Amino acid sequence: MKIIMYAVLDVERPFIKAWAEKHNVEIKCVTERLTPETVKWADGYDGIDFQQTHMLDDSIYPTLKAMGFKQLTARMVGLDMVNVPLAKQNGLIVTNVPAYSPRAIAEMGLTQALRLVRKLGYYDQRMDKLDFRWTGLESTEIYNLTVGIIGAGNIGGATARIYSALGANVIATDPVHHAELEAYLKYTDLETVLTESDIVTIHTPLDDTTVNMLDAAAFKKMKPTAYLINMARGGLVKTPDLIAALQNHEIAGAALDTLADEVQFFEKQAEPDEIPEDYKTLRAMPNVLISPHSAFYTNTAMKNIVEMGLDDVLAVLEGRHPQYEVLY
Structure with a gap:
């Protein structure tokens, strides 16, 4: 099982490594945001996890569907950068991390x-x-x-x-x-x-x-x-x-x-x-x-963001119900 994570921060990497070893999952980390250009890197992966404040381009959803993805996990609370209805139209279960800290x-x-x-x-x-x-x-x-x-x-x-x-x-x-x-x-x-x-x-x-x-x-x-x-x-x-x-x-x-x-x-x-x-x-x-949208930025929050997001990616991939599915 392979997961790709976008916009990964250095502070997240130890938590990602620990989670990957615990669950025996291969994870590719990239520092770039999820864009129409970088979404191509997800081809061949089973799960996807991202974070950003920029609006996702509408072309990303059908691209992920064509690649066979079943979910889209936002490593954040706010979802104003995700077109949830369009994601669902393309068969993507959207999850977020509503209470990481x-x-x-x-x-x-x-x-x-x-x-x-x-x-x-x-x-x-x-x-x-x-x-x-x-x-x-x-x-x-x-x-x-x-x-x-x-x-x-x-x-x-x-x-x-x-x-x-x-x-x-x-x-x-x-x-x-x-x-x-x-x-x-x-x-x-x-x-x-x-x-x-x-x-x-x-x-x-x-x-x-x-x-x-x-x-x-x-x-x-x-x-x-x-x-x-x-x-x-x-x-x-x-x-x-x-x-x-x-x-x-x-x-x-x-x-x-x-x-x-x-x-x-x-x-x-x-x-x-x-x-x-x-x-x-x-x-x-x-x-x-x-301040530069940094209120969330603590070690506790970063650990929870990584683990809660990846837990839901894994749940969908294993056919289980994710804990934080976005229903609207």
């Missing part, structure tokens, strides 16, 4: 929120000018704040647990109510989350119903002292509206692990002419923190 992303969100609340961006800016005065930068403490979560799934739930443990008042909106989270949060509606929260943190999938859900109208509902945390998908936030809200002091700041146009320049050493103006504008603000 919710705490990794939740902890990154907390880290950035604390930096914003404590105004560390402003301190950094002053100290770069050898100005060591702290006057005018009074902050508060987490237990005084209300944290609003948009999307209380695996990551949102982990986020709720952490903030609750720190003493924050946590509220959340989600179409599905999880009874086990009620010890850590109070369910409410989106309007209440936006108007009452001091920190709004979003953890929803990106699809046609959620694209640009945080726009000018949403920002006008938020407190002028509130912070936005986006550790999910860039397309959830309408970037021009966010910039305007920050410039007009409608919100106090933002932490962004992802941007709507990040595929142009993230995951590489970018050239100056590749950097869009919205990134430059945001990056210059002391009340905005940007």
Whole structure:
């Protein structure tokens, strides 16, 4: 049995090697993304496993079908880069890794929120000018704040647990109510989350119903002292509206692990002419923190990403039901 894995990181290789030896499976690792050109490398393999933030080209699905593939495993949570209906039309069972380490992303969100609340961006800016005065930068403490979560799934739930443990008042909106989270949060509606929260943190999938859900109208509902945390998908936030809200002091700041146009320049050493103006504008603000879609990047997460993804590849190849099949 042979499996090909695309976009493999060096940090994943020890976990891949250990899994392959345990299950007596041959695995070929390539660093390139899955594209119409590189999909040809999959010919002769039984299973396929990939990760990337770029949209898969539609030609890939019939190509995999013609090669005899029965599955397509995405080594990630979000599936906005996969045309799931088209994959199913081509006989491909799609799986993902929905909860490889919710705490990794939740902890990154907390880290950035604390930096914003404590105004560390402003301190950094002053100290770069050898100005060591702290006057005018009074902050508060987490237990005084209300944290609003948009999307209380695996990551949102982990986020709720952490903030609750720190003493924050946590509220959340989600179409599905999880009874086990009620010890850590109070369910409410989106309007209440936006108007009452001091920190709004979003953890929803990106699809046609959620694209640009945080726009000018949403920002006008938020407190002028509130912070936005986006550790999910860039397309959830309408970037021009966010910039305007920050410039007009409608919100106090933002932490962004992802941007709507990040595929142009993230995951590489970018050239100056590749950097869009919205990134430059945001990056210059002391009340905005940007990281390169790296909230997931911990050793625990990488181990789980590899093992959970490959477990489902093997399940399909052996005729068993995968644990994380995407059903929509």
